[in-house]
Amino acid sequence: MPAPIRLRELIRTIRTARTQAEEREMIQKECAAIRSSFREEDNTYRCRNVAKLLYMHMLGYPAHFGQLECLKLIASQKFTDKRIGYLGAMLLLDERQDVHLLMTNCIKNDLNHSTQYVQGLSLCTLGCMGSSEMCRDLAGEVEKLLKTSNSYLRKKAALCAVHVIRKVPELMEMFLPATKNLLSEKNHGEILHTSVVLLTEMCERSPDMLSHFRKLVPQLVRILKNLIMSGYSPEHDVSGISDPFLQVRILRLLRILGKGDDDSSEAMNDILAQVATNTETSKNVGNAILYETVLTIMDIKSESGLRVLAINILGRFLLNNDKNIRYVALTSLLKTVQTDHNAVQRHRSTIVDCLKDLDVSIKRRAMELSFALVNGNNIRGMMKELLYFLDSCDPDFKADCASGIFLAAEKYAPSKRWHIDTVMRVLTTAGSYVRDDSVPNLIQLITNSVEMHAYTVQRLYKALLDDISQQPLVQVASWCIGEYGDLLVSGQCEEEEPIQVDALEDEVLDVLEGLLVSNLSTPVTRAYSLTAIMKLSTRFSSVNRIKKVVSIYGSSIDVELQQRAVEYNALFKKYDHMSPNIAVITIHATNSTEADMTEFVFQAAVPKTFQLQLLSPSSNVVPALNQGSVTQVIRVLNPQKQQLRMRIKLTYTHKGSPVQDLAEVNNFPPQSWQ
Amino acid sequence: MIKAILIFNNHGKPRLIRFYQYFLNMQLQIKHLCTNKMAEDMQQQIIRETFHLVSKRDDNVCNFLEGGSLIGGSDYKLIYRHYATLYFVFCVDSSESELGILDLIQVFVETLDKCFENVCELDLIFHMDKVHYILQEVVMGGMVLETNMNEIVAQVELQNRMEKSEGGLSGAPARAVSAVKNMNLPEIPRNINIGDINIKVPSLSPF
Numbered sequence: 001m002p003a004p005i006r007l008r009e010l011i012r013t014i015r016t017a018r019t020q021a022e023e024r025e026m027i028q029k030e031c032a033a034i035r036s037s038f039r040e041e042d043n044t045y046r047c048r049n050v051a052k053l054l055y056m057h058m059l060g061y062p063a064h065f066g067q068l069e070c071l072k073l074i075a076s077q078k079f080t081d082k083r084i085g086y087l088g089a090m091l092l093l094d095e096r097q098d099v100h101l102l103m104t105n106c107i108k109n110d111l112n113h114s115t116q117y118v119q120g121l122s123l124c125t126l127g128c129m130g131s132s133e134m135c136r137d138l139a140g141e142v143e144k145l146l147k148t149s150n151s152y153l154r155k156k157a158a159l160c161a162v163h164v165i166r167k168v169p170e171l172m173e174m175f176l177p178a179t180k181n182l183l184s185e186k187n188h189g190e191i192l193h194t195s196v197v198l199l200t201e202m203c204e205r206s207p208d209m210l211s212h213f214r215k216l217v218p219q220l221v222r223i224l225k226n227l228i229m230s231g232y233s234p235e236h237d238v239s240g241i242s243d244p245f246l247q248v249r250i251l252r253l254l255r256i257l258g259k260g261d262d263d264s265s266e267a268m269n270d271i272l273a274q275v276a277t278n279t280e281t282s283k284n285v286g287n288a289i290l291y292e293t294v295l296t297i298m299d300i301k302s303e304s305g306l307r308v309l310a311i312n313i314l315g316r317f318l319l320n321n322d323k324n325i326r327y328v329a330l331t332s333l334l335k336t337v338q339t340d341h342n343a344v345q346r347h348r349s350t351i352v353d354c355l356k357d358l359d360v361s362i363k364r365r366a367m368e369l370s371f372a373l374v375n376g377n378n379i380r381g382m383m384k385e386l387l388y389f390l391d392s393c394d395p396d397f398k399a400d401c402a403s404g405i406f407l408a409a410e411k412y413a414p415s416k417r418w419h420i421d422t423v424m425r426v427l428t429t430a431g432s433y434v435r436d437d438s439v440p441n442l443i444q445l446i447t448n449s450v451e452m453h454a455y456t457v458q459r460l461y462k463a464l465l466d467d468i469s470q471q472p473l474v475q476v477a478s479w480c481i482g483e484y485g486d487l488l489v490s491g492q493c494e495e496e497e498p499i500q501v502d503a504l505e506d507e508v509l510d511v512l513e514g515l516l517v518s519n520l521s522t523p524v525t526r527a528y529s530l531t532a533i534m535k536l537s538t539r540f541s542s543v544n545r546i547k548k549v550v551s552i553y554g555s556s557i558d559v560e561l562q563q564r565a566v567e568y569n570a571l572f573k574k575y576d577h578m579s580p581n582i583a584v585i586t587i588h589a590t591n592s593t594e595a596d597m598t599e600f601v602f603q604a605a606v607p608k609t610f611q612l613q614l615l616s617p618s619s620n621v622v623p624a625l626n627q628g629s630v631t632q633v634i635r636v637l638n639p640q641k642q643q644l645r646m647r648i649k650l651t652y653t654h655k656g657s658p659v660q661d662l663a664e665v666n667n668f669p670p671q672s673w674q
Numbered sequence: 675m676i677k678a679i680l681i682f683n684n685h686g687k688p689r690l691i692r693f694y695q696y697f698l699n700m701q702l703q704i705k706h707l708c709t710n711k712m713a714e715d716m717q718q719q720i721i722r723e724t725f726h727l728v729s730k731r732d733d734n735v736c737n738f739l740e741g742g743s744l745i746g747g748s749d750y751k752l753i754y755r756h757y758a759t760l761y762f763v764f765c766v767d768s769s770e771s772e773l774g775i776l777d778l779i780q781v782f783v784e785t786l787d788k789c790f791e792n793v794c795e796l797d798l799i800f801h802m803d804k805v806h807y808i809l810q811e812v813v814m815g816g817m818v819l820e821t822n823m824n825e826i827v828a829q830v831e832l833q834n835r836m837e838k839s840e841g842g843l844s845g846a847p848a849r850a851v852s853a854v855k856n857m858n859l860p861e862i863p864r865n866i867n868i869g870d871i872n873i874k875v876p877s878l879s880p881f
Contacts, residue, residue, distance in 0.1 A: 011800055051803055058691050058802065060718040080837045087806055094696050117833050127815035128694065152829065155819060163815045190820055197817055245821045248774050284780075288773035323736040328772055359735035 004037050005030075007051045014059075027061050038069055046073055047084045054088055067092050067099050074106045079118065082110070086121045095131035104134050111141040119145070120156055127160035135164040139171050146178040151191050158182075158194035162201045172202055172209070183219050192223065196249040203256050214257050217264045221271045224250050228275060244285040251275070251292040258300030265301040272297050276309055287317070287325055291332070298336050308343055311336065315347040323359055330354065330365035337372045348373050352382070355389045360396075367397065371404040379412040383422060391429050398433035402426050406438055416449045420456050428463050431470025439475050446480060454487040456480060461488055461503060464511055469520045475528045478515060481508060482532025486539040489584075490615055490633040505540045509533065513549060527560055534568045541584060547572055583644065583668075585634040591622040593654070600652040602632055607645060611637035622652070644668040675816040676775075677750060678720070678765040679809065681798065686725035689760065689798045690805050691717060694816030728754050728761055738772055755779045759795050778821065782812055785823050789830060807833065 005013075010030060017023035034049045050069055057063035070092060073085025093100045103125070110122035123145065126138060142164060145157035165172045175198070182195035203210040227242045227250075254272075258265040275293045280286040290313060297310040314336075317329030333351070337344045351373065354366035367389065374382045383405070390401045405426055413419035423442055427434065446456050460477035468474055481488060488503050515521050515529040530553060537546045550572070553565035591597050600620045606612045617632040636644060646668075650661040681690040696713070727739055739752040753775045754763040762779050766772075783793075789808055790797040798805055811826045813819060820826055 007803070008800055015799075055802055057714065058688055060688075060714050062714055064713075078840050079833075080840045083807070083833070083837065084803065087803065087810075091692075096696070115836075117836060124810055124814050156814060159814045159817050159819055162817060190822060190825060193821070194817075194819065243821075244777065245774065245818060248771055252771075284773060285777055288771055288777055291773055292771055323734070324738065324773065324776065327736040327738055358732070361736055361738060361740070 004033060004045045004049055004052075006048060007055060010052050011055060023059075024061075027056050027059070031056070031061070035065060038065070043076070047078075047081050050084050050088050054084075054091055057091060063092055067097065071099070071102050071106070074103060074110075079115070082118060082121055086125045090125055090128050094129050100129070100131060101133065104137055107134070108138055108141060111138065111145065116150060116153055119153055123153065123156040123160045127156070127163040130160075130163060130167065132167045135167045136171070139164050139168070139174060143174055143178055146175065147181075155190050155194040158191070158198045162198050165201055165205065169205060172206060175202070176209075176212075183216060183223065193243075193246050193249060196220075196246070196253050200249070200253045200256060203253070210257070214261065214264050217254065217257055217267050220250050220254055220257075221268055224254075224271055224275070228278060244289055247275075247289050248292045251289070251296050255296040255299045258296070260301070262301055268296075268300065269302060269306060272302065273306055273309070276306075276313060284322070284324070287320075287322075291317075291325075291328055294332060298332070298340075307340060311340055311343040311347075315350065318347060318350045318354065323357070323362060326354065326357070327359070327362050327365065330362060330369060334365060334369050334372070337369060341373075344369075345373060348378065348382075352385050355385060360394065363393065364397065367393075367401060367404070371408060374408045374412060376412045376414075379408065379414060380418075383408070387422070387425055387429070390426065395433065398430045399435060402430050402434045403438065406441070410445070416452050417455070420446070420449060420452050420459075424456075424459055424463065427470065427473040427476065428467075431467075431473035434470075434472040436472075439472050442472075442476050443479050446476070447483075453480075453484045454490075457484040457488045458503075461508070461511070468515060468518060471522050471525050474515060474521065474525050478512065478525070478528040478532040481512065482528075482535035485532075485536045486584075486635070489540070505536075505542050506545075509536070509540070509542065509545060509549075512536075516549075516553070523558055523560060526558065527564060530561055530564055530568075534564075534571075537572075539582070541582065583636040583638060585636065585668075587632050587634065589622050589630045589632075589650075590626050590628075591624055592626050594624050595655045596624045597622040597652040597654050597659075600630055600650070602630075603649040603651075604634060605647045605649075606636060607642070609638075609640050609642055610644070613637075643670075675769055676764055676766050676813055676818075677816065678763075679813065680721060680724055680761075680763040680765070681805075682721060682725055682761055682763075683759050683795060684729070684761075686722065686729070688721050689795065690802060690809070691721065692806070692809060692813075693717070694813075724752065724763055724765075725761070727752065728756075728763060737776060753779070755783075757783060760798070778812075778818060781821050781823060782809070785812065785826050788823060788827050804830075804834075 014023055014026055017026055030052065034053060037045060037049055046069060050066055050073060053063045053066040053069075066088060070085045070088035073081040074089065076082060076085070089100070089103060093103075107122045107126055107130075110118050111126075113119050113122070123142070126134065126142070130138070142157055142160050145153050146161060148154055148157070161175050161178075165175070179195075179199065179202070182199065183192065199213055199216070203213055224247060227247055230242050254264075254268050258268055272293055275289065276297070279290050279293070281290060294310040294313050297306050302310075311333075314329045314333050317325045318333075320326060320329075330351070333344055333347070348370075351366055351369050354362055355370065357363055357366065367386075370382060370386060386401065386405055386408075390398065390405065393401060405422065409419050409422045413422070423445065427442075446452070449456070457480045460473075460480050463473060464477045464481075485505075485508060488508060489505055512529045512533050516526050516533075521529070530550070533546055533549055537543050540546070547569075550565050550568045553561050554569055556562045556565060587602060589600065589602065598621050600617075600622050602614075602617065604612060604614065613635040615633040615635070617630050619630055622628070622630050636646075638644060646665045648663050648665060650659075650663075652659055675694070677693070677695050679690070679692045679694075680688070682688045731739070733756070737754055739754070740750075749767050750765055751768075751772065752763055752765055753772055754761055755776065756762075762783065764775050764779060766775055785808060786793045786797075786805065789804070790801070808826065808830050811820055811829050820829075
C-alpha cells in the first residue's frame with residue numbers, strides 16, 4: 001500500500017475543490033484510505049493520518065474513528081506521536097466517551113516522564129478534558145508537580161490543579177500545602193500569574209479558604225507595588241506597562257479578599273489609589289488595569305473619596321473615543337448605580353449622549369442606565385430624550401424602552417396630562433411593540449385620571465383615525481371609546497386647548513365596526529371593539545344599529561366573539577324595557593346684534609319624570625353679528641318615554657346691561673322621546 | 675474562563691476551532707441522538723452562527739457581543755478582533771476581563787507573527803497543528819497560562835526541535851530535507867565589480 005499522503009498534500013487537494021460535493025468526495029476518499037491504514041496498524045504513518053483527521057474534523061466531517069488511534073499515539077515513545085496524539089485526544093474526546101478513561105495510565109506515566117515537554121503535554125491534556133475519575137486518580141501527581149522548581153511545569157500544574165478542583169471540589173484541601181510558597185519573592189511573573197489564578201479559584205469556592213488566604217493581602221499589595229514601580233522590563237512588558245495581565249489578576253484577587261472585610265480593604269486602599277492615579281491610559285492595556293481597579297474599589301469597603309475617584313474614572317471612560325472603553329464603562333456604571341446613585345447622576349448627560357451611539361451594545365446599556373437615573377427632578381428632560389430614542393431605535397429595543405418609559409412615567413409624572421400625553425406618544429410611536437400587560441395597566445391609569453377622560457378619549461379617537469394597525473393602541477382606544485363615548489361626541493374638553501374632533505355617533509360606530517372587520521385586528525382587539533360597541537348602547541342613541549351589529553357576531557367563527565355577542569344579545573332582550581332612553585340635545589346660540597353677549601348662561605328645567613344633565617358650554621360669549629356660536633349639550637333621561645317638555649332660561653349681558661329671557665319648548669320631534 | 679476560541683476567515687471558513695467546554699444545549703442534544711455526529715454538527719453550527727453575528731458588525735462598533743443563543747446562557751460574551759482576512763473570536767464568561775481578553779488576542783496574534791514570520795492566512799491553513807501547539811502555550815483549560823511572547827516562542831521552538839529530531843510528521847523523507855538545509859554552502863558574492871560596471875548577482879537560496 002502506498003504511503004498515506006502528507007497533511008500538506010491533503011490540504012492542497014481539498015482547496016482545489018470547487019463545490020461542497022467535490023470536497024465531500026475527496027474527504028470520503030481520504031477517510032477510507034486512513035481507515036485502511038489504521039487497520040494495518042501502521043506505526044510510522046499513524047501520526048500523519050491523525051493530523052489529517054483533525055484537519056477534516058475542523059471542517060466538520062466525522063472523525064470519531066480516530067479516537068482510539070489517538071490513544072495509541074499517546075502511548076508511543078516518540079515525542080511527535082505524543083504531541084499529535086494528545087492534541088487529538090483534546091479535540092476529539094471528552095468525558096462523555098468511555099474511551100477516554102484508557103488515557104489515565106498513559107497520562108500518569110507521562111506526568112513523571114523525564115522530558116519536561118512530555119510532562120507538559122500530559123498536564124495540558126488533563127487540565128483540559130480530564131474527567132472527575134481521572135482527576136481523582138491523578139491529583140496526587142499534579143500536586144507533586146505544583147511543588148517542583150521547574151517553572152514551566154509549575155505554572156501548568158497550577159492551572160491543572162484549578163481544573164481538578166473544579167471537577168472534584170473535595171480535593172481542594174490537598175493543594176493547600178503547595179500554595180504556601182506560590183507568592184514567594186523568588187517566583188517570576190509566569191508562576192505568579194497562574195498561582196494567583198489558583199488562589200482565586202480556591203477563594204471563590206470556599207469561604208474557609210477565603211479567610212485563610214486573607215493574610216496574603218500584604219504580599220499581593222507588595223507584588224503589585226513592585227510591578228507599578230519597576231522600570232521598563234522587556235520580557236513582561238506590553239506597551240510599556242509591566243505585566244498587565246498579572247496586575248489585573250492580582251486586582252481581581254484583592255477584590256475577592258477585600259469584599260466585606262474592613263481590615264483587608266484598608267490594607268489595599270493606598271495601592272488602589274496609586275494604581276488609579278498613575279496608570280498610563282493611552283493604550284488599551286492601561287485601561288484594562290484601570291477598569292479592574294475601579295471594579296475592585298467599588299466592591300470592597302473603600303473610603304468614599306476613593307469611590308468617587310472610581311466613578312469619575314468611569315465618567316472619563318465614557319468620553320473616550322474607543323468604543324470598547326465606553327462599553328465597559330457603561331456596564332460598570334450600571335452595576336454601581338444602585339449603591340452610588342448620586343455620583344453616577346453627575347454623569348447623566350454623557351450617558352444620555354450614548355443613546356445616540358451607533359453601537360447596539362452601547363445603546364442598550366445607555367438605555368438601561370438612563371432608566372436607572374430617572375427621578376422626580378429630571379423626569380421631563382429625560383423623558384424627552386427617551387421618547388426621541390424610542391422613535392429612532394431598533395425594533396429589538398422598543399419593547400423594553402416602552403415598558404421602561406411607562407414605569408418611569410408612573411413613578412415620576414409631574415402632572416396627569418403629561419402622563420397621558422407620554423402614554424399616548426408611546427402608543428402612537430411604538431404601539432405594536434408595547435407589552436401585552438401594559439394595556440390593562442394603561443386602562444387603569446386612564447380610569448383613575450377622572451378629569452382627563454374627555455381629553456384622553458378624544459386624542460385616542462384621533463389616533464385611531466390615523467392608524468389602526470398598532471394593536472395595543474387600538475385596544476386602549478376601543479375601551480376608552482366604549483367607556484367615554486358620550487364625552488367624545490359632545491366634543492367638549494376641560495383642557496385649555498381643546499382638540500378639534502368632530503365625532504358623530506355614526507362615525508364613531510363606523511370606526512369601531514371597521515376594527516371588527518379589519519384584517520389588521522387580532523382576536524383580542526375584536527373582542528375589545530365589540531364590547532365597546534355594546535357599551536355605547538347606553539350612551540348613544542343609535543341603539544338599533546348597535547343591536548344589529550351585535551346580532552351579526554352571534555354567529556361569528558371566533559368563539560370568543562360569538563360568546564360575547566350572544567350574551568350581549570340576551571342582555572338586549574332581557575333588559576329592553578330598562579334600557580335608558582337618553583336624548584342628546586345640542587343647542588347652538590347665535591347673536592345677530594352688533595354687540596357681543598357676554599356672561600351667557602343657559603339653564604333648563606324638565607318635568608319630574610325626566611332627568612336632565614347639562615354639560616359645560618363651549619364658551620360664555622356669543623359673538624356679535626353671527627360671527628360664532630355657543631354650543632352646549634343637554635342629556636335628557638326619559639325612562640317613561642313621556643313627551644319631552646322643557647322650560648329654558650337665558651341670562652347674559654348685552655351692551656353693559658343684564659338681560660334675562662324665559663321660554664318654553666314643547667315642539668321636540670317625537671323621535672327624541674319615543 | 676475562556677469557553678471557546680474560534681478563528682475563521684471573512685467567508686466563515688474555520689481556520690482553528692478550540693472548545694474548552696462542550697456545550698450542553700439540551701435541545702440540540704435531543705435532536706442529534708448519536709453523540710459522535712452531534713459533536714461535529716454542533717461545532718459547525720456554532721461556527722456558522724458566530725460568523726453570522728460577527729461578520730455583520732461594522733468596523734466602528736465595540737468588539738464585544740452578547741453570545742448567540744447557541745453558545746449558552748446570558749453569562750457568555752463574544753470578544754473578537756478582525757485582522758485583515760481573519761476573525762479571532764474568544765467566547766468567555768463573566769469571570770474574564772473584556773479589555774484583558776482583547777489584549778490577550780493581540781498577544782496571541784503577535785506570537786503567531788513571531789513564530790511564522792509575518793503570519794498570513796495561508797500559514798494558518800497549512801499549519802493548523804502548529805497553531806494549536808502555540809495556542810496551547812498561551813491558554814490551557816480555558817485559562818490564561820502565559821502572556822510573555824518571548825517565553826511562548828521559545829517553548830514552542832524547543833518542542834518543534836524535538837519533533838524535527840525525530841523526523842516530524844512527514845516521517846523519513848524529511849530527514850533528507852533537513853540534511854540539505856544543514857549543509858554549509860559557500861557564500862555567493864552579490865556584487866561583482868568589474869571596473870565601472872556593477873553587475874548584481876541574484877541571491878540563491880541554500881538548496
